[in-house]
Amino acid sequence: MASGGYGDPSQKIDYVFKLVLIGDSGVGKSQILSRYARNEFSMDSKATIGVEFQTRTLVMDHKSVKAQIWDTAGQERYRAVTSAYYRGAVGAMLVYDVTRRQTFDHIPRWLEELRGHADKNIVIILIGNKSDLEDQRAISMEDAKEFAEKEGLFFLETSALNAVNVETAFSTVLTEIFNIVNKKNLVAGEGQGNGDAASLAGKKINIVPGPAQVIPTKNRLCCNS
Ligand SMILES: Nc1nc2c(ncn2[C@@H]2O[C@H](COP(=O)(O)OP(=O)(O)OP(=O)(O)O)[C@@H](O)[C@H]2O)c(=O)[nH]1
Numbered sequence: 001m002a003s004g005g006y007g008d009p010s011q012k013i014d015y016v017f018k019l020v021l022i023g024d025s026g027v028g029k030s031q032i033l034s035r036y037a038r039n040e041f042s043m044d045s046k047a048t049i050g051v052e053f054q055t056r057t058l059v060m061d062h063k064s065v066k067a068q069i070w071d072t073a074g075q076e077r078y079r080a081v082t083s084a085y086y087r088g089a090v091g092a093m094l095v096y097d098v099t100r101r102q103t104f105d106h107i108p109r110w111l112e113e114l115r116g117h118a119d120k121n122i123v124i125i126l127i128g129n130k131s132d133l134e135d136q137r138a139i140s141m142e143d144a145k146e147f148a149e150k151e152g153l154f155f156l157e158t159s160a161l162n163a164v165n166v167e168t169a170f171s172t173v174l175t176e177i178f179n180i181v182n183k184k185n186l187v188a189g190e191g192q193g194n195g196d197a198a199s200l201a202g203k204k205i206n207i208v209p210g211p212a213q214v215i216p217t218k219n220r221l222c223c224n225s
Contacts, residue, residue, distance in 0.1 A: 025074030
């Protein structure tokens with residue numbers, strides 16, 4: 001359903017959806033984002049310090065949607081203020097590394113943090129990254145899928161290196177958000193016309209109105225904790 005390239009600054013925007021990337025240090029969050037937003041990958045990626053975000057604009061059902069994707073440090077000491085990071089997020093990508101069991105074992109903790117700080121109806125996808133390293137695999141796809149089903153999460157394995165499933169992971173989350181928001185707008189009908197807010201499954205959640213917000217394609221924010 002989703003289509004779109006890497007951004008046309010003159011384009012009119014109907015919705016901005018904020019997504020957050022979370023997971024342990026080194027699982028590949030920054031490279032997943034880089035692959036999605038710029039179709040780039042780097043082997044000597046530096047650990048993220050503070051918060052960064054990048055955007056990509058897509059067309060969904062004749063509406064233009066700007067995905068504003070936030071990336072923060074997996075390392076505790078480099079993390080920015082948690083509540084600010086999650087504020088207004090309507091989607092989350094929860095990432096582990098298929099070659100490091102510990103990063104999968106920490107997923108429940110990340111989920112707890114997410115559920116403690118984000119909107120309770122946030123759309124979440126569990127991502128097992130580095131699927132290209134099949135010979136070093138430590139987590140089976142079945143175990144991860146079972147966990148995701150139990151927790152009500154979408155699930156995909158990706159390779160930021162080989163560009164496998166990165167597009168699909170983002171479009172899965174964005175399509176789900178778009179469908180929820182669109183449905184709500186239809187049900188709400190006239191009279192409730194609050195253009196800058198929408199609901200995800202009955203709970204009010206802020207969707208940043210399009211044209212009011214101009215976001216550079218790559219933006220570095222401050223905020224060391
Ligand atoms: N083989 C392989 N390596 C990857 C993949 N994605 C990321 N990497 C490598 O894994 C390392 C860590 O990637 P990052 O994207 O910096 O990890 P991060 O989760 O953002 O780390 P923090 O910023 O510390 O939280 C880098 O050397 C990447 O090149 C992948 O899909 N396959």
